[in-house]
Amino acid sequence: MTSATDDATGPVLAADGTPLKRSLNRALRRQKLRALMLVAPLLLFILITFILPIGDMLFRSVENQIVSETLPRTVVALEDWDETTGELPDEAVFAAFHEDMVIAADQKLHTRLGSRLNYEVSGMSSLFRKTGRRVDRMDTDQPFRDQFIDVDKDWGDVETWSAIKLFSPEYTPGYFLNSVDRTLTPDGIEKRPEDQRIYVSLFWRTMVLSFTITFSCLLLGYPVAFLLSNLPLRSSNLLMILVLLPFWTSLLVRTSAWKVLLQDQGVINNTLVAIGILSDDGRLALINNATGTIIAMTHILLPFMILPLFSVMKTIPPSYVRAAKSLGATDWTAFWRVYFPQTVPGIGAGAILVFILAIGYYITPELVGGTSGIFISNRIAYHISSSLNWGLAAALGSTLLALVLVLYWLYDKIVGIDNVKLG
Amino acid sequence: MLDQTSDDAFVAFDRVQKSYDGETLVVKDLNLRIGKGEFLTMLGPSGSGKTTCLMMLAGFETATHGDILLDGKPINNIPPHKRGIGMVFQNYALFPHMTVGENLAFPLEVRGLGKSEREEKVMGALDMVQMGEFAGRRPAQLSGGQQQRIALARALVFEPELVLMDEPLGALDKQLREHMQFEIKHLHERLGVTVVYVTHDQSEALTMSDRVAVFDDGRIQQLAPPDVLYEQPENAFVAQFIGENNKLNGTVTARADSTVTVDLPNGLTVDALAVNCGDVGAATTLSLRPERVFLDQSAPNRTTGHVQELIYLGDHIRCRMSVAGNDEFVVKVPNAAGHRHLKVGETTDVSWHTEDCRALDAS
Structure with missing residues (x-):
């Protein structure tokens, strides 16, 4: 059956004279098709329910068509205006603006535009609402400039107009700048006022807390995994069930249990006071701060550290440590020089798992974190469901994703992703 | 070399017992003395306690009762890393995250040797096993036989006086195994270290050892040099475990100085060497090596055999026949010039010398 010629001058041929590669591909095509058919339902499901909506959501972080759609004539007229002169736009701009606003007010679109511009310059929302109510009653024969200034003196301010011009392009970096506490001004990118800078410190806190949680999980999980992997099968199975037990209880229940335990009048504080370690007014603040978040999340994410560690440790034969001894x-030398290096892939897998889960965690910080223990994801949720600033939420989400990818890249450089294994 | 007096024994097990669960004894009352420079093999089926004995000597298991002495000093309470015993493991246990050179330097490093001295000794050990060029490789890049040599070099590099080997050749194929047997043997002769070797492979035990301790059921069944073990087994287990053996069950009917007369179930009466059998009336097992049976009437104990099966093995022909009610009676016919050509179904004479037939305990 092997008539494939091993001729150095040409491609290897199959028995019937076709190139061997092509006939191999043909032979494998059915298998590939079968494999594709098997994954197709899930692939479609994920594409439609997950990837497309997320893509759409991320697109909102730069999308800004609302200005040019609501005020099409104004945007065109503003193109000729040079804001650096310090003079107001000419009458043509005001006329175009009047025309746009009449239509917008009629369709009730001006309030949405006002809210959008309010993200960048405060006061815009009320300005547009106020103007929208009065734009119908304006005298079309008189110059519009004075009439608008009459409605609100902000229309006589160059800043207002330059803000409209600045955010008239269809795509804007404004949300992303906002997510890193910067803002776009006619003079370029500037830092936000000090009292409005919250996101950079929130990103930083998310990172620091996630690192702390990962490290605590490693510290607590390593000895447990070691014990588990060295026990006889029967007892290790029992212990493993105890490790997995938290998975069988609702996340909400577990987090609420921590609330009971950690609060000011909770079990831990009361016990410590009762046995005299703490005085009654010296109760520890264990909840509604970063401590609460670290304690509760370490507990919740611990299995994700123990399981990869366990499965890696299980594969290390005891003869290595014996040989070292x-x-x-x-x-200690046997552990540190021989056993520990071989568990590094498990530490890598567990750490990356816990860290990535922690960095996007939402419900636990929300419940036990108070104000100083919340994560960036809580802020994203707030913008999605309360402030309805989806553009900013999308920008914050994208920044978080980028940050995780950068960390992943660093991780690959330092640890090497090939060194990570789950068993 | 074989020094049986306790004063000179390099390694001594003194009434050692071991139990894991407190109910059954894995090692029952072990007494063993190993001379300096000796190559002693612990041979036995799995679960016979031989590996447990080795682990107790290495310090990874504690003896439940009794003393283990190394060079005259009890070592029961000395942790493994202070015993200074080299060890070769079944799966080699080369540290996968270190290169071959680092693996060999490890025991020297923990002993605080300087860098240049370390390198010198590592190279010396690698040259000893003809692996000098492999210092920079990782264990995973080596073949099984090469890993085995590195494991050997690592166990020897810190110059221990005692080296333990736990089925070190178990994972190798037959040819390589035989080759490594000779290499280990030669290393032992050259370095003069004491070796305690554990295996379940009897040919390995016979080729390499000065003495072999046959383990079964937690006890040493026989401790003897290989030739004695094969030719003069002391009980039915050893006779059956070492080499091929024909077993005939019978009853002792008369007893002279060194021989007994045994009645076999089919009415045959034979004489046998009294080794380990009871008095008149006791049941006994007769042990007879296949190559000590003649296919004629030249020897004093004579009967007939019915040929059941012939297997051609090149240098000899293995003939299974039915003799005195035993269907598994095997005779080896050497493929010499003009040997007898047997046929299946044929009946032939068989005979053997009294001293080749050993009357052992009933099993």
């Missing part, structure tokens, strides 16, 4: 190493 027989070669003269003390218990």
Whole structure:
């Protein structure tokens, strides 16, 4: 059956004279088709319910068509205006603006535009609402400039107009700048006022807390995983069930349990006071701060550290440590020089799992984090469901994603992703 | 070399017992003395306690009762890393995250040797096993036989006086295994270290050892040099476990100085060497090596055999026949010039010398 010629001058041929590669591909085509058919339902499901909506959501972080759609004539007229002169736009701009606003007010679109521009310059929302109510009653024969200034003196301010011009393009970096506490002004990118800078410190806190949680999980999980992997099968199975037990209880229930335990008058504080370690007015603040978030999330994410560690440790034969000892190493040297390096892939897998889960965690910080223990994801949720500033939410989400990817890249550089294994 | 007196024994097990669960004894009352420079093999089926004994000597298991002495000093309470015993493991246990050179330097490093001295010794050990060029490789890049040599070099590099080997050749194929047997043997001769070797492979035990301890059921069944073990087994287990053996069950009917007369179930009466059998009336097992049976009437104990099966093995022909009610009676016919050509179904004479037939305990 092997008539494939091993001729150095040409491609290897199959028995019937076709190139071997092509006939191999043909032979494998059915298998590939089968594999594709098997994954197709899930692939479509994910594409329609997950990837497309997320893509749409991320697109909102730069999308800004509302200005040019609501005020099409104004945007065109503003193109000729040079804001650096410090003079107001000419009458043609005001006329175009009047025309746009009449239509907008009629369709009740001006309030949405006002809210949008309010993200960038405060006061815009009320300005547009006020103007929208009066734009119908304006005298079309008189110059519009004075009439608008009459409605609100902000229309006589160059800043107002330059803000409209600045955010008239269809795409804007405004949301992303906002997500890193910057803002776009006619003079370029500037820092936001000090009292409005919250996101950078929130990103930083999210990182620091996630690192802390990952480290605590490692510290608490490593000995447990070690014990588990060295016990006889029967007892290790029982312990494993205890490790997995939290998975069988609702996340909400577990988090609420921490509330009961950690609060000011809670079990831990009361016990410590009762046995005299703490005085009654010296109760520990364990909840509604970063401490609460760290304690509760370490508990919740611990299994994700233990399981990869366990499965890696399980594959390390006890003969390695024995060999090290027989070669003269003390218990500690044998552990540190021989056992520990072989568990690094498990630490890598567990750490990356816990860290990535922690960085996007929402419900636990929300419930036990108070104000100083919340994560960036809580802010994203707030913008999605309360402030309805989806553009900013999308920008914050994208920034978080980018941050995670950068960390992943760093991780690959330092640890090497090939060194990560789950068993 | 074989020094049986306790004063000179390098390694001594003194009434050692071991139990894991407190109910059954894995090692029952072990007494064993190993001389300096000796190559002693612990041979036995799995679960016979041989590996447990080795682990107790290495310090990874504690003896439930009894003393283990190394060079005259009890070592029961000395942790493994202070015993200074080299060990070769079944799966080699080369540290996968270190290169071959680092693996070999490890025991020297923990002993605080300087860098240049370390390198010198590592190279020396690698040259000893003809692996000098492989210092920079990782264990995973080596073949099984090469890994085995590195494991050997690592166990020897810190110059221990005692080296333990736990089925070190178990994972190798037959040819390589035989080759490595000779290499280990030669290393032992050259370095003069004491070796305690555990295996379940009897040919390995016979080729390499000065003495072999046959383990079964937590006890040493026989401790003897290989030739004695094969030719003069002391009980039915050893006779059956070492080499091929024909077993005939019978009853002792008369007893002279060193021989007994045994009645076999089919009415045959034979004489046998009294080794480990009871008095008149006791049941006994007769042990007879296949190559000590003649296909004629030249020897004093004679009967007939019915040929059941012939297997051609090149240098000899293995003939299974039915003799005295035993269907598994095997005779080896050497493929010499003009040997007898047997046929299946044929009946032939068989005979053997009294001293080749050993009367052992009933099993």
